[in-house]
Amino acid sequence: AQKVTQAQTEISVVEKEDVTLDCVYETRDTTYYLFWYKQPPSGELVFLIRRNSFDEQNEISGRYSWNFQKSTSSFNFTITASQVVDSAVYFCALRGVFGNEKLTFGTGTRLTIIP
């Protein structure tokens, strides 16, 4: 069975601080995908990134960066120089590679950026 754990339920930081959202996963699959989604107050989930399990290279996109550590089954998400618009609930998710696999989501981390 697959499982995604986001231990941080809520995080608050002051604007311009860096913040890291943790994600730990469990899976028996040897090949899988990891995802991060953002859910702003409007409700819909917005896709941020997909990472293949066979590619452990870290990725940076503007102020966002992702640290994938297969040895510790973690896929952490860092926002540098946070902004108020980053306030949202962030979900980490996992799915297998083969077949019509479904996403397994974590419970989400509510991030509040204080102006």
Added chain:
Amino acid sequence: SQTIHQWPATLVQPVGSPLSLECTVEGTSNPNLYWYRQAAGRGLQLLFYSIGIDQISSEVPQNLSASRPQDRQFILSSKKLLLSDSGFYLCAWSVQEGSEKLFFGSGTQLSVL
């Protein structure tokens, strides 16, 4: 470009009443379709997914049902709502091959009173 429409945005229903939430996708063919529920303080729970017309898989036993009468239409229904059905319901779609990304609708906030 592809778009997903979900309605209504909010819904307040009494216990025991029926439910029908509709989701349609435009700009793509033969998508995978999903219904998720987000309960307060909990993560996203997959309720149903569909790989084609009239092909529905249920993930969680419950008093909800789903139907896919057309390729790009996905309906979530209930004959009699329970208090525990309250939550935020999200429809989503992905391409058939690879399911690289999951695109979500704007959600329906359902309150059962």
